Amino acid sequence: MARILVIEDNELNRDMLARRLARRGFEVLLAIDGRIGLDKAAQAAPDLILMDMSLPELDGWEATRRLKAGPATRHIPVIALTAHAFAADRAKALEAGCDEFETKPVDFARLLEKIGGLLPESDS
Amino acid sequence: MKALRRFRQLLRRSVTTRALVSSLVLLGVSALFLIASFLATQRKSSQEQLELRALALADFIAKQAQFPLLVGDRSELSRIADGALSNRDVAYLEISGADSVLIQAGREDRKAAFGQRPAGPAGTAGSDFRIVSPDLLEVRRLVRPPTRGRLLDWETGASSEAPLGLVRMGFSMREQQAALRSTLLWGSVAIGLGVCVILSVQYLQLVHLLHPLKTLMRFTDTVGSGDLSQRARVDREDEIGHLAAAFNRMVTRLGETTVSKDYVDNIIQSMGESLIVVDASMVICTVNRATLALLRCEAGDLLGQPVSVVAGDSTGGAVQSGVERVYRARNGQEMPVLFSSGVLHGPSGEVQGYVWLAQDMTERKRVDEERNRAREAAEQASRAKSTFLANMSHELRTPLNAVIGYSQMLMEDCGPEAEAMRQDLEKIERAGQMLLGLINDVLDISKIEAGKMDVDLQPFEVSPVVRDVVNAVQPLARQRANRIRVRCPEEDPVAYADVAKFRQSLLNLVNNACKFTESGTISVDLSRTTQAGRDWLVVKVADTGIGISPDQLARLFQPFSQVDGSATRKYGGSGLGLAISRKFHQMMGGDITVESTPGRGSVFTAWVPAAPPAEKAGGEARKREDAWRESS
Structure with missing residues (x-):
């Protein structure tokens, strides 16, 4: 069962994502800000990270950069979730190291596809 | 020496004096020469005449004394002497026989001559002219026996040629000398008068000749001070007249060309830019009205001052163009100007000074500043708009995500038994989607109209x-x-x-x-x-x-x-x-x-x-x- 770490500061979004992913069979870990997210990523070794870009404490770009820099976490695929859909944001996300990019409001079906594409072996 | 120098100065300064002096010298030399030669000739001829007369008289007396000497008639000789002395010119007379003086007659003041032996050189036999004293000529004549018929010497019976006696006559040259003197005097007077007349005439002619030149000089001064409306009077046809005419033509041409001083002055004063001319030592020598207006001062405040009172530093001693500088006005206010400068060269290429041209830039600077401020304000407003749109985008979408997301989630939860609920949830979801669509559209059009939409x-x-x-x-x-x-x-x-x-x-x-x-x-x-x-x-x-x-x-x-x-x-x-x-x-x-x-x-x-x-x-x-x- 794949473990997904959701780093999102908005309560509603976090709740929605967590429950829907859980229903799909994923093990969901939650973090409410960038710093906690980094810690959890290092500790719990998730298989994928869904990163909201606009976070308090440490924003999504910086967090992604650090994840990709850390030896324990660099291999974890990261999908950036952002409310802005500008090409600049897409470029910025990819530059920071994100593997994928999704705009909010999240099209859940599409998100699932992308998750499936990034997981090493998808069991579900 | 000083007098000589002053004299030479005088000569240099006046054509008239020079001409007159040279005429005077010429005339003087000629006159002197004339008089000298005239007197010399005159003197010679009158001397000859005198001698002739003296000789003639002496001859006459000698002739007359022949017989009386022969017979020894003293009274006759005396009578002859008196007769001779009645001649004014005869000063004294001495008739001497063969070996002794027989008669001596003379005027009172001349009697002293008798004692003298003649001092002058001896003359030829038969006649003797001796200058005894400055005004006395002595004539000696031997009295010979009459040549017609030989005398027979009764005693000896031999004829002889021996002179009977000697006539010695002193002939006064006084009159002749006086005449000469008078000639000299009157001659000099005449020549002097002649010279004066000539010099006067010459002077008048020169004055007449040079007077128009003086007028021309005055006229030149008038033109030189800028008045080009005058013309010299041309009332002669000679060289002076031509000069005046040529001068008039020149003045006319001056007036026609645009180099006339008034025209240039007008240009300089009318120009809108400030013009400052400085000399080679950076001292202000010319300013125009625009300069005074720019610096808010009078001409007197600037002329003669070093140019550093206007521009802080003294750069501007070269050719520059379009440089931004600051001029200082009288009250210390700084005036930004657009500056150009050029170099003034003299006729032989030496630097005479510099020309500074400055354009007031305060207005332009003010406009620039305003424009900058407006731009900054606009940019600020633009940034605010961007931030607003970005925030709005985020704020509006977030709750909608929740509405859509939860309804979708709930729909997933619904089993077949909750079909009615599922349909209600679907309605909620659809409404949410519609709202999202509307919000997106509104945000899009706002962005486009704010010019914030990028492609x-x-x-x-x-x-x-x-x-x-x-x-x-x-x-x-x-x-x-x-x-x-x-x-x-x-x-x-x-x-x-x-x-x-x-x-x-x-x-x-x-x-x-x-x-x-x-x-x-x-x-x-x-x-x-x-x-x-x-x-x-x-x-x-x-x-x-x-x-x-x-x-x-x-x-x-x-x-x-x-x-x-x-x-x-x-x-x-x-x-x-x-x-x-x-x-x-x-x-x-x-x-x-x-x-x-x-x-x-x-x-x-x-x-x-x-x-x-x-x-x-x-x-x-x-x-x-x-x-x-x-x-x-």
């Missing part, structure tokens, strides 16, 4: 996008019983545009087509064409729907103009879709056009560039350039 032009394959859109519209199409048909050219068409915007506008067009068509066909045709030097992808979305009337067509692409009020209520939509779509296409370099027949259907044509513009054109140009260079 990200990339090349991309069109077919996948078209497929996505058609899939997305399927539910609505099925609902309206419409058929969607897509026609694509053989090769995969590529467009150079903003993918998201292309997708959005295509979705909008196809959605509209479905909305306003029932049980009809919606066709999406892709084709390529070249027009106006560019390659285009042409997307035609045609429907067999209700169509659009002409006046609706006119307002079609304007925001909030919905074709049909009822359509909105039926199908939703913000009325912004077409306006946004068209704007998107225009931003990408193309456009959307429409044709429609009410009742038959509509065709929306979207033009999308197939390739980047500049590169293409640039490439062509560069290729042409290279060919040219290679051929030449």
Whole structure:
């Protein structure tokens, strides 16, 4: 069962994502800000990270950069979730190291596809 | 020596004096020469005459004394002597016999001569002229016996030639000398008068000649001080007259050319720029009115001052152009100016000074500052707008995400037994989606109108996008019983545009087509064409729907103009879709056009560039350039 770490500061979004992913069979870990997210990523070794870009404490770009820099976490695929859909944001996300990019409001079906594409072996 | 120097100065200074002096010298020398030669000749001739007379008289006396001497008639001799002395010129007379003086007669004052032996040189036999004293000539004549008939000496009986006696007569030269003296005097007087007359005449002539020159000099001064209206009087035909005429011509020409002082002065004072002329030691020597206005001072405050009182430093001793400088006004205020300078050269190339030209820039600077401030304010407002839009975007979408997301989630939870609930949830979700759509449209149009909408032009394959859109519209199409048909050219068409915007506008067009068509066909045709030097992808979305009337067509692409009020209520939509779509296409370099027949259907044509513009054109140009260079 794949473990997904959701780093999102908005309560509603976090709740929605967590429950829907859980229903799909994923093990969901939650973090409410960038710093906690980094810690959890290092500790719990998730298989994928869904990163909201606009976070308090440490924003999504910086967090992604650090994840990709850390030896324990660099291999974890990261999908950036952002409310802005500008090409600049897409470029910025990819530059920071994100593997994928999704705009909010999240099209859940599409998100699932992308998750499936990034997981090493998808069991579900 | 000093007198000599002063005299020479006088000569140098006055033509008249020089002429007169030279005339005087000439005349004087001539006169002297004349008088000398005249006197010499006169003296010679009168001397000769005197001698002749003396001789004649002596001869006469000697002749007369022949017989008395012979007979020794003393009284006769005395009578002869008296007779001789009655002649004014005779000073004394001595008749001596063979060995003794017989008669001596003379005027009182001359009697002293008797004792003297003659001092002068002896003369020839028979006559003797001796200058005894300065005014006395002595004549000696031997008295010979009469030549006619020889005397017979009764006693001896021999004839002799021996002289009987000697006549010695003193002849006064006084009168002659006096005459000479008088001649000299009157001659001198005459010549002196003559010289005076000549000199006077000459003086008058010179004055007459030079007077016009003096007038011309005065006239020159008048012209020199700038008055070009005067003309010299030409009332002579000689060289002076010609000079005056030539002068007049020169003055006329001066007046005609623009180099006249008044004209140049006028220019300098009328010019709007400040003009300062400094001499070689950077001291101000000329300023114009514009300078005084700029620096708010009087000419007296600047003339003679070093130019550093105006410009802080003394640079400006070279040729400069268009430099920004600061002049200091009288009250210390700093005036920004646009500065240029040039070098004044003298006739032999030496630096005489510098010309400073300055243009008041305060106004321009003020305008610049205002413009800067306005720009900053505008930029600030722009930044505020961007921030607002960005925030709005985020703030509005976040709660909607929750509405949509939760309803979707709940719908997933619903089992078959909760079908009614599922349908209610679906309504919520749909409402949420609609609201999201409206918010997106409003935000889009706001961004576009704020000029904050950016385009990200990339090349991309069109077919996948078209497929996505058609899939997305399927539910609505099925609902309206419409058929969607897509026609694509053989090769995969590529467009150079903003993918998201292309997708959005295509979705909008196809959605509209479905909305306003029932049980009809919606066709999406892709084709390529070249027009106006560019390659285009042409997307035609045609429907067999209700169509659009002409006046609706006119307002079609304007925001909030919905074709049909009822359509909105039926199908939703913000009325912004077409306006946004068209704007998107225009931003990408193309456009959307429409044709429609009410009742038959509509065709929306979207033009999308197939390739980047500049590169293409640039490439062509560069290729042409290279060919040219290679051929030449």
